[in-house]
Amino acid sequence: MVHLLLNSRLGSLVSLAVFIAVAPVAFPSVFYYEIGASIFIAALAVVGLNLLMGFAGQVSLGHAGFWGLGAYAVATGPTHLGIPPLVSLLAGLLLTMLIAWLVGRPILKLRGHYLAVATLGFGFLVTMVLTNEVRWTGGPDGMGVPRLELLGFIIRGSRMWYWTSAVVLLAGVWLALNLVDSPTGRALRALHDSQVAAAVNGVDVARYKLTAFTISAGYASLAGSMAAFSDGHITPTSAGFLHSIELVTMSVLGGMGSIIGAVVGAGLLRALPQILTSLHDYEQVVLGLTMMLIMIFLPQGILPSIAGRFGWRST
């Protein structure tokens, strides 16, 4: 039963949807909706990052930069340019993907750690601009974000954001699952295993890497916009190095190359600090320790390791 649900594309999507729908039954307070929404939004970015890292095999240590671009698009658009929030979101999404496409062309020629440092540098540059262009971004203190209006509805409150982000996440997961099983997905996996072998077999390596990079940037931008809307306030740290690392960690912990694993990783890393706040000063110690232990004992990530133990296949 369980492996049937994890095995098929529709199965994993349905089990995720059922889980999201049923989870609120166990919520003791509204606060849990808020955490839920933040998990779904982070998971959306991680699903995108997973396409790049887990399937195309390219590391990005600067993905929070794209998140930041999406977040500031919906903050500056309505505030400074008078563009409606929803239009700002879409414009931000397209702009971020355009930037990713332009930046990706030279950057993706680099391999391994050189690619890591180049993406890290990109994220750093975005953070610098967001921190220093005070007139547009409010500087290090950040700026307020207007509410999102959808078809005359104003989306506000933890409950509403829980359901909104859940729907967007499910759409994102559905899109990713379809992409993975398409010729593009197979090409990505081929170049993950060996770029040379993929090229020999006629895969246009440069083009597919760029495609994965651009799409994953789009996911991050959308997640950034949603996070900005639901929090109502943004700061440049959302584009910073530590946030990039957090996204990568979510992707790796959950299991690279597993779309549902991305959701698991995001859930764990967003929920953990909430549980750990009761530990006060020991929060960082336990967080660091958890990251190390999971990677030492489940190097494939949580979901694929567990699935492997029971002989399931996980997508």
Next chain:
Amino acid sequence: MPELMQFLFSGLTVGAIYALVALGFTIIYNASDVVNFAQGEFVMIGGMATFFLYAAGVPLWAAAPLAIVAAVVVGIALHKLAIEPARGASVVALIIITIGASIFLRGVAQIAFDKQYHRFPAFTGETPFHVLGATLLPQSVWVMAGAALAFVLLWQFFERTLAGKAIAATAGNRMAAKLVGINTDRMIALSFALSAALGAVAGVLITPITLTSYDVGTLLALKGFAAAMLGGMGNPLGAVVGGLVVGVIEQFSAGLISSKYKDAVAFIVILLTLFALPHGLFGRGRVERV
């Protein structure tokens, strides 16, 4: 002109620290293929432990070596407890482990030490020299001379001693090194110890100028990593040159362009360099076996 000299001096001072961190990255990477993002925490341990020993009444000349020993112990423990058990894990998994270690060490430092900024006095007073119209702190001379000495000693170690050559052999080809009877695990542990010591030395040297706190490691690791990549990963000379270049660019752009964008200029230079030379300034492209 005096202004430019001033920028050069401060650039070489921070650059020397980046170079030491980058060198630490290089040594561990060469021996074990691990990029150790906890490298900056060694710098933090060096500075913080020295300060707390000094504050407890230990003279500086004794506190600094003790702090370096503490960092070495942490370095070896990191290898034994976190890196060795994860043998065979993917590159990204190893990166996450070292980042986890860096968060963990920061957390421990927060509890064992505190969250304040600290400094201890400069080794030989604070009266600046005047060189070519620019001022030069005596501690800056210590930093540059200390980094230069560390580099020369390290170079001699790798060239002249059996242990150094054994590490070089492990870096070159682990299987072959094993076959000629080298205990490669011990050599990798030694490389962690060496690179922890280098980081701690950097922490001891720079704290009187820039202060230290439990969280200084992150940015240093970032700059050191970038410097190592600029020079060409795995190349010790490249790490030193990369560190100095990043430091000098940073200070010149802070002085001539804008202090707000000093880090940005350094990263733009790194990006442009990598576009032109995808393996860094001194790195050689490896032929990929299929």
